[in-house]
Amino acid sequence: MRIGILTGGGDCPGLNAVIRGIVRSSGEGYEIYGVLNGWKGMLSKDVMKLDNEDVEGIHILGGTILGTARVNPFKREEDRMLLEKNFKELGFDALIAIGGDDTLSVAAKLSSLGYPVVGVPKTIDNDVSNTDYTFGFHTAVNVGADAIDRLHSTAKSHQRVMIVELMGREAGWITIEAGLAAGAHLILIPEFPMTINEIVTYVNRRMKKNRYMIIAVAEGFKPTELEEVVADKSTIDAFGHIRLGGVAHYLAEIIEQKTGYETRSVVLGHLLRGGTPTAFDRILGTRYGVEAMNLVKKRDFGRMVALKGNEIISIPLEYGVATKKLVPFEYYKLAQIFFD
Ligand code: F6P
Numbered sequence: 427m428r429i430g431i432l433t434g435g436g437d438c439p440g441l442n443a444v445i446r447g448i449v450r451s452s453g454e455g456y457e458i459y460g461v462l463n464g465w466k467g468m469l470s471k472d473v474m475k476l477d478n479e480d481v482e483g484i485h486i487l488g489g490t491i492l493g494t495a496r497v498n499p500f501k502r503e504e505d506r507m508l509l510e511k512n513f514k515e516l517g518f519d520a521l522i523a524i525g526g527d528d529t530l531s532v533a534a535k536l537s538s539l540g541y542p543v544v545g546v547p548k549t550i551d552n553d554v555s556n557t558d559y560t561f562g563f564h565t566a567v568n569v570g571a572d573a574i575d576r577l578h579s580t581a582k583s584h585q586r587v588m589i590v591e592l593m594g595r596e597a598g599w600i601t602i603e604a605g606l607a608a609g610a611h612l613i614l615i616p617e618f619p620m621t622i623n624e625i626v627t628y629v630n631r632r633m634k635k636n637r638y639m640i641i642a643v644a645e646g647f648k649p650t651e652l653e654e655v656v657a658d659k660s661t662i663d664a665f666g667h668i669r670l671g672g673v674a675h676y677l678a679e680i681i682e683q684k685t686g687y688e689t690r691s692v693v694l695g696h697l698l699r700g701g702t703p704t705a706f707d708r709i710l711g712t713r714y715g716v717e718a719m720n721l722v723k724k725r726d727f728g729r730m731v732a733l734k735g736n737e738i739i740s741i742p743l744e745y746g747v748a749t750k751k752l753v754p755f756e757y758y759k760l761a762q763i764f765f766d
Contacts (some may be wrong), residue, residue, distance in 0.1 A: 433490040434464030434529030438562030439703030440711035443485035447715020466497040498664035528665040534743040537728040545730035553597035557732035561710040566698040570604030587689040591674035594644035605642035616646040645670040
């Protein structure tokens with residue numbers, strides 16, 4: 427049996443652990459081919475054979491040995507036809523697609539056309555529905571919390587307001603968890619907008635009392651008054667997403683102007699995604715990879731592996747891409763206890 431694997435969308439710590447898990451658990455009678463640069467490699471038929479030696483020790487490495495890209499083969503009819511043609515010409519008996527909702531939505535469409543596809547949910551944002559966690563998230567939260575820990579001493583020494591921006595397009599999971607872990611004094615996430623006046627009230631109250639403040643903000647947070655999120659609207663990717671970034675800087679200028687307190691902004695951005703995965707993400711990635719291979723062996727296609735509690739299960743691919751998993755109000759309420 428000839429099996430393709432691809433990694434699509436933003437890279438994410440733990441991708442290599444999934445690849446290793448698939449290859450190592452494949453066994454006799456299975457040939458594994460890595461497709462380079464996500465769906466782009468399916469359009470150019472760029473593949474490499476993967477044997478046990480190729481995946482030796484890769485689970486501790488960040489990024490993906492296969493490369494990745496944000497390419498949507500369903501955007502143009504010619505690409506969709508080429509994708510189908512190449513799938514056949516490559517002789518794949520199965521394809522394992524590792525990615526977030528964009529990559530998995532392509533996998534789901536391919537599966538609905540009758541192709542043997544299995545999905546593995548990946549994203550530091552942790553917003554894929556019907557799985558408790560996506561790998562990469564745990565690493566991103568740890569990097570974010572470490573950065574916020576470090577900001578406390580400099581903010582305190584200078585009696586400043588420090589605004590730290592973390593990734594999170596529609597879901598504020600990274601920001602709320604890193605903020606909670608590292609004791610941010612205000613957490614701003616897309617799910618729960620706030621007005622500038624409310625933010626300013628928090629700042630004035632905290633600064634009078636404690637003389638320094640850390641605000642954690644997700645890149646997708648939009649103050650109520652703004653019509654649109656802060657972003658570079660000239661850059662739109664193949665899935666129609668604009669490039670977010672800059673809300674921390676935007677807020678810093680307004681807060682300094684309205685409160686008079688010296689304010690600085692820091693954007694963590696891609697730092698959250700880079701580097702070696704935590705042990706948790708290495709293990710979750712490994713378990714996902716092994717289960718994806720199991721599904722292929724059982725010819726149980728059109729499924730996505732998922733984590734429920736501590737159990738690895740599988741669900742229909744469409745369930746993973748149906749909606750975004752957002753931070754629920756109960757969790758935000760818990761974080762609010764520590765707004766200070
Ligand atoms: O993969 C998800 C994500 O990290 C988002 O949080 C972020 O908005 C986006 O990717 C950034 O994408 P890019 O690497 O293409 O700039």
